[in-house]
Amino acid sequence: MATIPLEHGTRETPWTLPSRGTVAMSCLITAESAIFTIFVVAYLYYMGRDVQGPTPREVLEVPIFYTVCLLSSSFFIWLAEHAIDRGKMAAFRLWWGVTILLGLTFLYGTAAEWYKLIVHDHLTISTNLFGTTYYSLVGLHASHVIVGLIMMLFVMAFSLFGAVRPEHAYRVKTLALYWHFVDAVWVVVFTVVYVVSR
Amino acid sequence: MAQASLAHASLPGSIFAPHSTPAHEEHSLSLFVLSICLLIYLGVSGLLVYALIRFRARPHDNTEPPQVFGSLQIELSWTIIPILIIVVLFLGTARVLFSVQDAPEPPTALDVTVIGHQFWWEFRYPKYNVVTANELHLPLSTKSDPRPSFLKLTSADVMHSFWVPQLGGKTDVLPNRVNQMWMDPLETGLYVGQCAQFCGPEHAKMLLRVYVDTPEDFEKWIKNQQRTQAELAQPHIAMASMANPGNQSAGPVPPNSPPTHGTVAATTSTEATDAINPRNGQLVFEQQSCISCHTVAGTVANGRYGPDLTHLMSRVTIGAGAALNTPGNLEAWIADPNTFKPGCLMPAMHLSDRQNAQITAYLLTLK
């Protein structure tokens, strides 16, 4: 947090400003939310309008396990943030690593699901409206997971070299905010795709 | 074809010359809104002019005026008054909006289906089994004999928009969707308009001509449009069509056609096949790929991609208004439509001049 210290004593209250990283990441999250909203709206608009091809109910299996992995990773990353706030770097590395593993598991789950849909159910992005909107929406989310994981792997690597220290807590937490956003988006996507449209 | 006069000759597209109920309602609303806006403009700009003159800096005066930071009462007043103006405007708009858009269709209404194409208009009258193109005929509607026309609009390709200003506002024409509008023309005459949604290179030449006829004239027009070319045609044309070796009868044989008499085909002499007459024209028309795009009811031609030509000569223009329907223009169009409408979707067929002339001769018989 960038707190500007009081110098002349002419102000009654200390001069504090919000932190740049948090504000900037919140702005990015706002913009990304708008993008996701558009893809969700397209998915909902076209729900039930297909005249041919597989329907969600026919081919989608609810990915409970992988969802639990992804959503629990938010808890583990919170543990990592907690650890670095207290200077416990070993614990930080542990929880950070668990988060990455859970994220990778989720990605594996998406890949396995897409394999089944393409090879066994013959559902591709060009099959019908469901195919188009499903792969775009879930794919957009998965791409954000990938970007998040890449950033987290960088942090992991830096941390293994000892370059991440407690004074970097603020930067790490900015990235963690992104990760929480990715998980929150999954809650929406999961609800729309696997609950509402099935 | 009776030449109808433009209903408001010098300004035929004016939205201030309404000739149908929706257009009238929109017109009255527009005058109401215009007057309010004019008053607001005069008030605000008047104050601004006054302020700029009265409070201009005098030369050599370097002192600052008294600093005024704001006033809650003034802020409230110029918040509340605009809100009231907006309430009035909104209610006036809502009244016309609901009355025009949600008007119920009476049983005396005429149903017309409008299909937009790149770059022409298809019109169908489902109750009468009539299909035509580019020039729409509607019956007059009066208080004593109301006959509004209810249009269902859709597109065969991209987005278009149907706009004939004197008969009403425009309605967009979308693929995969049917929109609805209505008009009750209150005066006979010709009304012009054009496509109002950019749809490609020849959007500018996708013109509309709406002929509003008296009920009697309208009936006459419908009856003519309902006749197929098999009924209207000369016997030799019907026989030529049936004897054409390349003829796949895609449709039912017209009931009154004369029986096939074996080889009643065109004679083998070159002179005869070279002659520029409607029979040879029909042969060429049907042998070339004209029939894959165009329909001439009662013959083998039943293509749907281009305009229906069954009663081509009942129209005043060709190419959706790109040119007048004269023999010369018709022949030039067939030779290369791009001379009138570069970018239209009918290709130049690269036929010989003779073939073009023959086809023209045939088309001239499609009254």
Place this chain on the structure above:
Amino acid sequence: MADQSLPVGHGIETALDRTPVHSGRGTYLEVVHSWIVTVDHKKLGILYIAYALVFLLVAGSEALMIRIQLIKPLNNFVSPFTFDRLFTMHGTTMVFLVGMPILFGFGNYLVPLMIGARDMAFPRLNAFSFWISAFAGILLYYSFIGGVGLAGTGSAPDIAWFAYAPLTEKAFSPGHTTDYWAIAILASGIGSIGTAINIVATVFCMRCKGMTLMRLPLLAWLYATMSFLVLVAVSPLTACQAMLLIDRYLGGHFFDTQAGGSAILWAHFFWIFGHPEVYVLVLPPFAFANEIIPVFSRKAIFGYPAMVAASVGIGFISLGVWAHHMFTIGMTSFGNAFFTLSTMLVAIPTGIKTFNWLATIWGGKVRFETPMLFSVAFLFQWVIAGLTGVMLSVSAWNWQLHNSYFVVAHFHYVLVGAIVFMIFAAIYYWYPKMTGRMLNETLGKWHFWLMVVGFHMTFDVMHFPGLLGMPRQIYTYEPDRGWNTLNFIVTIGAFIQGIAVLVLVYNLVHSYFRGEDAGPDPWDAWTLEWATASPPPAYNFAVEPEVASRRPLWDLKHPEDPDSAFE
């Protein structure tokens, strides 16, 4: 607070740096290099502005070619294919390569200075955003050479600036025109979002001591609101362009009407971007008016809190009006009524701002140098533009006006009459700060009067063909509709505006070398950018300022009557 040794005064006096402008500049190559690798908000701001001015000339030439084609009916100056490319590129260029960059340029330059900061929150992101926007423009114009090349005008986009589906689907646009449009704008959108994030972070996190949010210059408030709108509005455009590319290259069906897709969905998505976008374009000019009108009326802005509320209110309401571009597309009557009402509602905060400007002038001592001339014209023209907007919001009347030249006249009234005029005002007002030289007043007045004559000749008259049934985006028109003389006059006015812009360009170049020395504060103004040298040193302020009111320099200059006594 009647403290005699105001921290404000102390900080500002020592912040004033009189380093001469051209000392220690280095070789030519070093100078060019410093501009390419710069992360300094001032240099990036000037790069944005210069880039935009180049494209202003390009898009203006496209407009002149359009007007030559339309000067008389059935004209043959350009083919319909070329004409379609001209109006598509004119619109796309003006919005994305002129409007957005020039406004981001001013924002980049002014926001850190006016809040007493040393630079933007993320200088490297700033540089990245500029260069990706610049790349986008070059990519878009490269399209003229792609395809069959310049004479056939290559693959330059020809699908109209709003690129309605399904005209843009592969079936109806088999070439690459749509792809150039989508990819170039996608890239420019990334740049815009980057700058928007930067501006919001700067305004909230980089303010100097004492500058609470309610002491923020209105320019900073408006740029923060505009940036928020960019975040929420440009993203939908990015999304639907991605969908379009998925349709075109991966076989998707988002807008593929032949496979069940919807044309109306594109329209909704595009206008969810498109309407807030025009507010993105108009809020910074409002910001300029908020700074210039008070200084030239010699009075504080009237109703600062109301102005803040109105500006933020415009931002929010503008997110809910988009379907007023779609009154004819076949929404239900309830939908049409809703958007009529929401659009009319946006007139209320806009009216509040206009009346506040009027009240600022009222009781002042108005000086009519060039920045104020353009601001005065802006005020009159803005009222008309807003009123024709209200007319267009009347959905039942909109059914006649939509897609006609009335709409073209309305939005050019806003874009040129309000936005461009205020941009010109801003150029005359802040050029001295950016270069240390004054722009020539005589040339400025020529520029102004030529613009006024040309603008009104073109855009006042242009309303009438629309009222007489002339649709937009047509490459020619029938001679018997009564549109001929009107179109002729419109074209002449366009050329007069072209001459006016050339006068400006000459003034910009000439004054850089021979303009009068400006000094730090040529206009006797009150915000922090005037408290440092012209042009400012790289670090902006030698000592971080500390402020006690909205007009720190007024407090300095009028210690007997400081604003801080009234807050």
